[in-house]
Amino acid sequence: MKIQLVQDPTPASTSHPVAERTRYSACPLCEGQSFATLKEVDGSQDPLMGPEVDPSWSWNGCETCGHIFVDGYLQESVLEQVRTRGALVPSSGAEFAAKRQAAAAVVHRISSMRGCIDGVWLDVGFGSGELLCTANEFGYDVVGLDMRESAVLHAPDLGFEAAVAPLEALEGKELYDVISLSNVLDQTVSPLETLKAACRLLRSGGVVFIATPNLDSRAWHQQETSGQNSEWSEIERTQLFSREHLYWAMRRVGLEPCDYMSSPSSPVGMEVCATLASDG
Ligand SMILES: [Zn+2]
Structure with missing residues (x-):
């Protein structure tokens, strides 16, 4: 079974100061545009946390369907850096x-x-x-x-x-x-x-x-x-x-x-x- 990937035309970025999150403009489940901040969190204890990420962020609750999602998501280039702190090895x-x-x-x-x-x-x-x-x-x-x-x-x-x-x-x-x-x-x-x-x-x-x-x-x-x-x-x-x-x-x-x-x-x-x- 071969894996075929769609070509990604976006070049990877290389330098990352503290990253801006990309805000959701609509609920990712129902596309409702009315949502409220539900909770603010401090992620500084996450072992994957690093200087490229603001350790504080918020969670939204959708006022249409009730789904819960972050106020903004991190770009893939930032997550690549984050994931280097969680290297996986097979268990034994x-x-x-x-x-x-x-x-x-x-x-x-x-x-x-x-x-x-x-x-x-x-x-x-x-x-x-x-x-x-x-x-x-x-x-x-x-x-x-x-x-x-x-x-x-x-x-x-x-x-x-x-x-x-x-x-x-x-x-x-x-x-x-x-x-x-x-x-x-x-x-x-x-x-x-x-x-x-x-x-x-x-x-x-x-x-x-x-x-x-x-x-x-x-x-x-x-x-x-x-x-x-x-x-x-x-x-x-x-x-x-x-x-x-x-x-x-x-x-x-x-x-x-x-x-x-x-x-x-x-x-x-x-x-x-x-x-x-x-x-x-
Ligand atoms: Zn919704």
Whole structure:
């Protein structure tokens, strides 16, 4: 399985004083233009924080649909610098064993849903690669995308092809049987565009898997009450979803949610699977 990228004509910038955020002019889910500042955060404790980023920013609440998103997002050239502080290395030993077990639960669940245990699996934001390695162990052909060059550099050692690119940059359609996005949708500038790309690239009978924090969960509210909720101050995060908002966004692009699970790897996380509405 080859990865074909759309050519990006924008040259990368090289020097970065404290970066301006690009303000949203409309809600990234419903395009409503009325929103209010919901919360101001201090991200100075994020280990990825550096001098090129103002450690204070705000979150907006859309007055039309209630979706929550940052007041402004960082440009890709700034995020490239940020991500150099979070270099990823493949896990080993007990850490790998634990991650393999968690990944196997996801692969098994999705395979049961599809009624088969092979096909092509694309993991977006594959990180240290445990999900793809485990999917491959089950019998899937696997490929990965990640915005961190350090992750992609390790992919050949792990036995799969990978590229530094967002999902939207992939050409073609109906190429993958499973597309997984863990902690991706909450970091994109335009979640609907990411979901549309997933819809375009998914084969009939395929499954899209999304993992992201659920701000409507009891666990989230407990973290809020305790004043210990660091989910707001993650520097790469742009969106925070409730289950309802996530389902609404999925349905808007032609995906039908069909499975929900609390995340074993995040105390406030949800894992949602969806199929093509046209498959129904
Ligand atoms: Zn909205």
